[in-house]
Amino acid sequence: MPRPRKSPAKTEIRPVDRAFYERSPQRVARELLGKVLVRKTGRRLLTGRVVEVEAYLGEADPAAHSAAGRTERNAVLFGPPGYAYIYFIYGNHYCLNVSCEPEGHAGGVLFRALEPLSGIEEMAKARGVTIGGEKDLIKLTSGPGRLCEAFCITRARDNGRDLTSPGESLWIGDDGYEARSVVVTARIGITKAASHPLRYLLAGNRFVSGRKNILPI
DNA sequence: ATATCGATTATCT
DNA sequence: GATAATCGATATG
Numbered sequence: 430m431p432r433p434r435k436s437p438a439k440t441e442i443r444p445v446d447r448a449f450y451e452r453s454p455q456r457v458a459r460e461l462l463g464k465v466l467v468r469k470t471g472r473r474l475l476t477g478r479v480v481e482v483e484a485y486l487g488e489a490d491p492a493a494h495s496a497a498g499r500t501e502r503n504a505v506l507f508g509p510p511g512y513a514y515i516y517f518i519y520g521n522h523y524c525l526n527v528s529c530e531p532e533g534h535a536g537g538v539l540f541r542a543l544e545p546l547s548g549i550e551e552m553a554k555a556r557g558v559t560i561g562g563e564k565d566l567i568k569l570t571s572g573p574g575r576l577c578e579a580f581c582i583t584r585a586r587d588n589g590r591d592l593t594s595p596g597e598s599l600w601i602g603d604d605g606y607e608a609r610s611v612v613v614t615a616r617i618g619i620t621k622a623a624s625h626p627l628r629y630l631l632a633g634n635r636f637v638s639g640r641k642n643i644l645p646i
Numbered sequence: 647a648t649a650t651c652g653a654t655t656a657t658c659t
Numbered sequence: 660g661a662t663a664a665t666c667g668a669t670a671t672g
Binding site: 584 | 653
Binding site: 483485492493494516518519520521522524526539541572573574575616617618619620 | 664
């Protein structure tokens with residue numbers, strides 16, 4: 430049967446299932462591009478499209494938090510796939526990851542930037558900025574610390590949360606968007622294993638974080 | 647436009 | 660006691 434020519438007013442977002450995350454961080458990272466992060470607070474719905482992520486490979490990756498083995502902080506990375514690992518960094522910011530690989534094997538994907546889709550007023554309020562133009566819109570969720578602030582994500586609130594269920598106040602869904610051209614570069618902000626091509630982004634997307642395009646690989 | 651720097655604290659050595 | 664998967668402000672060309 431023919432699909433309507435115009436997209437419906439409300440786009441259906443289907444949850445991404447756990448099997449999706451039970452794979453290597455590289456594969457999960459690549460395929461997470463274009464998915465939607467959803468935050469449900471009261472009757473407000475905040476959504477943002479994933480436009481930039483990084484893969485962290487577990488105990489074999491010197492840059493990963495799991496490199497030195499399991500601790501209280503990084504336990505989620507060693508648990509089952511599809512759960513939120515949130516850490517606090519530089520005394521100021523939270524960052525969101527989703528656990529990958531089968532249970533017992535560490536690995537995760539860091540969310541580095543989103544393109545705001547809905548709930549922009551709420552995000553601006555959470556970020557403490559006023560939206561005057563395009564530049565202000567970009568400041569909402571362009572960066573791992575920024576997107577957590579916009580979505581009110583904290584370790585106390587969300588660490589260990591199941592990201593596969595729409596019953597949760599934070600989850601990841603698929604609205605049918607397909608990532609077209611993907612660029613892979615070195616990861617940002619790390620000193621160990623800094624040259625590996627493990628950062629994935631949607632080519633040309635305005636909401637990607639950081640300066641220009643750092644050495645595409 | 648890019649470069650450098652200070653803030654601020656949980657976590658680990 | 661040192662470090663850190665960042666951000667925003669300030670300085671400089």
